Amino acid sequence: MAIKNNASVVRVHKNTDFTIMSNHHLRNMKLSLKAVGLMSKLLGLPDDWCYSVAGLVKICKEGETAVRAALHELIDEKYVYVEKLPPNCSKSGRFEYVYHIYEIPYENMPYDLEHPELFIKEQEKQAKITQQQEIVDAEKQGTENLHLEIQGVENRRQLNTKQSSTKKSNTKELNTPPAADVVADKPVPEKTKSKKLKEKKQSYAEAVMMTETEYQKLLEQHTKPFADRCIEVLNNYKLSSGKRYKSDYHAILSWVIERVSKDSPQLDSKPKIPDIQVNDENYNPFDQFL
Numbered sequence: 001m002a003i004k005n006n007a008s009v010v011r012v013h014k015n016t017d018f019t020i021m022s023n024h025h026l027r028n029m030k031l032s033l034k035a036v037g038l039m040s041k042l043l044g045l046p047d048d049w050c051y052s053v054a055g056l057v058k059i060c061k062e063g064e065t066a067v068r069a070a071l072h073e074l075i076d077e078k079y080v081y082v083e084k085l086p087p088n089c090s091k092s093g094r095f096e097y098v099y100h101i102y103e104i105p106y107e108n109m110p111y112d113l114e115h116p117e118l119f120i121k122e123q124e125k126q127a128k129i130t131q132q133q134e135i136v137d138a139e140k141q142g143t144e145n146l147h148l149e150i151q152g153v154e155n156r157r158q159l160n161t162k163q164s165s166t167k168k169s170n171t172k173e174l175n176t177p178p179a180a181d182v183v184a185d186k187p188v189p190e191k192t193k194s195k196k197l198k199e200k201k202q203s204y205a206e207a208v209m210m211t212e213t214e215y216q217k218l219l220e221q222h223t224k225p226f227a228d229r230c231i232e233v234l235n236n237y238k239l240s241s242g243k244r245y246k247s248d249y250h251a252i253l254s255w256v257i258e259r260v261s262k263d264s265p266q267l268d269s270k271p272k273i274p275d276i277q278v279n280d281e282n283y284n285p286f287d288q289f290l
Contacts, residue, residue, distance in 0.1 A: 019044040022103040025079060034066060035073035042080070042101050051099035078105035081113075089115050205235035214249035222257070226267040230256045 021043045025036055041059070042051075049055075053071070057064050074080040083098040090096040100110050113119055201209040208231050218227040230252050237243065245251040261268060 024104055028077065030077060031073055032070070034062070034070040035077075038067065038070040039074055039079055042074075043103065051101075052097070078102070078107075078110075081106070081110040083110075083113055083115070083118070085115065085118070089118070204231050207238040208235045208248045210249045218249075218252070222268050226260060226264075229264055229267055230260050233260055 019040075021040065025031060025039045028036075031039070038056070038060070041056075045051075053064065053067060056067050056071070060067055062070075071080065075082065079102055081100045081102075083100060085096040085098060087093050087095060098114060100112060102110070109116070109119060199211040199213060201211050202215075204210055204215065215227070218230070222230075234248060234252055234256050238245075
């Protein structure tokens with residue numbers, strides 16, 4: 001069974017007002033539809049048409065931004081080359097721009113230029129700039145590597161210093177004679193124990209980290225619903241704004257508590273304990289819960 005074609009193309013007999021062009025740009029997958037349309041329009045213009053961005057904007061529906069974007073695509077794909085003529089090379093004695101349009105992209109150098117030597121100079125200038133940039137990047141990379149090497153040497157020196165000080169400490173302990181019993185009963189503080197161990201922070205929300213001690217301080221000063229609400233407010237603020245704090249606990253103390261106190265003051269209301277003498281024989285601390 002033959003497959004029917006559901007498309008139809010209505011063509012006209014071309015005897016006047018038509019353009020013959022290559023299909024190269026029409027089948028180039030790197031070009032956008034705007035660039036393909038602009039290229040087709042350029043090939044359909046008369047040979048003596050005065051090419052300029054302002055002139056292209058007048059004959060296109062799109063604005064200057066869209067026309068420039070499509071034109072840059074054609075320049076990057078080497079369908080178009082804009083030759084810039086300085087005043088000493090132009091007929092008007094001013095800077096002029098000559099548009100060269102190619103149905104098939106040029107490879108190394110555009111042909112039919114008015115002043116090819118200007119293109120060669122420009123290419124040499126760009127090559128020098130690229131070479132200088134590569135040298136700067138190489139020097140920068142070498143400086144970064146040198147910094148890492150110096151940092152590694154300093155770390156090894158610090159490690160060696162620490163090891164030597166440990167050996168000296170052990171030698172001193174071995175050479176120290178035993179003290180009297182009265183002196184031995186007193187605890188001798190060690191340098192390693194004098195430094196407080198840094199308490200690890202725990203996650204109380206997706207973006208809020210605190211130590212257990214800091215959280216317990218909040219509970220001592222406020223109710224648990226109030227403290228949890230403060231953590232929730234800070235968590236939402238950090239996730240929405242991308243803000244970071246060195247200490248989430250101090251951020252809560254600085255502004256979150258005041259915010260929650262205004263928005264939800266009922267969360268921080270603690271039950272009042274009646275003033276009753278504890279020494280009273282009839283006092284039962286659990287009467288309020290019965």
